[in-house]
Amino acid sequence: MMDEDKLELLERQLSDKVTARVRPALFRVYATIGTTVIATLGFVSWDIVSDIKAEIKAEIRAEIDESIVADIKEKRKEIEGLIVESRILAKQANEVVLDLDKKIKDFEPQASQLDETILKVNSLNVDARNLVALYSTEVKPLVENFGKLSGQLQSLAQQVDQLNSIAGTETTSSEMNVDSSETRGNAISSVITETTQVNKQFRERNKTTVFFQFSSATKGQAEELSQVLKEKGYIVPAEDRETSAVGKHEVRFFHSEDEAEAKALAGDITDALKGLGYPESDNTKIITRSYVNYSAKKPRVGVIELWLDLPFLKSG
Helix, strand or coil: CCCHHHHHHHHHHHHHHHHHHHHHHHHHHHHHHHHHHHHHHHHHHHHHHHHHHHHHHHHHHHHHHHHHHHHHHHHHHHHHHHHHHHHHHHHHHHHHHHHHHHHHHHHHHHHHHHHHHHHHHHHHHHHHHHHHHHHHHHHHHHHHHHHHHHHHHHHHHHHHHHHHHHHHHCCCCCCHHHHHHHHHHHHHHHHHHHHHHHHHHHHHHCCCCCCCCCCCCCHHHHHHHHHHHHHHCCEEEEEEECHHCCCCCCEEEHHHHHHHHHHHHHHHHHHHHHCCEEEEEEEEHEEECCCCCCCCCCCCEEEEEEEEEEECCEEE
């Protein structure tokens, strides 16, 4: 029989062997279980994170979609409001156009009458200018010199009587012959002088009349140029400021008979501007323009027009 000591020794040895054999297996089992658990937890955690991310994205997308939809709805309302307003304005504009069209149709007869009135006014303006030219060239010189001309004619008649008296008187006295010859010579000279003056008065009637339209410059500058033209023998009734003269530097003639005078006037004006101190430029080079074929009413022969954009500043 085995004693207790040997039995205890065998039990310990058996226990140690079992422990030595079982422990590595248990470690492997626990390790496998642990690894499995950790892996499982990792997959679970990844799925949870993925779900959270997906949920966050969904919420963000939902908020964005909601914001965009709200903006679209708001813009749509604005656009619909603008469309309604545009339709109202279009309707009002259409009503205005229809009303204007009706007024234009109603005004057409009056417009036709207005055109006729404008033509009549232009015709009257030409008539007025012709009257001014007639007065300036014929009536005014006669009125101004009527008294002087009458005296000259009376003196001429007296001198003619003296000549007749001298011619019909016979004398033998040498002194009387000398006196008669001297008186006859004085009378003849006086007749020639008076006749020359009378002819000069009537030549004044044939001077060219220039109607002067200007722009840009002062009235004083225009009057200064007119005075130079008057000194050259032209009749310049007045200076009229006209906006339609802007950009023009021309002399207009309406009859072929006035072409030579128009060219002479253009040259005289160019010289006058230079003499008055205006710098040479395109503004001071005057051209002539024919209106011989002008279809509307034209001024009389001897009347020409000056259209001049007179420079405001002068040199010197």
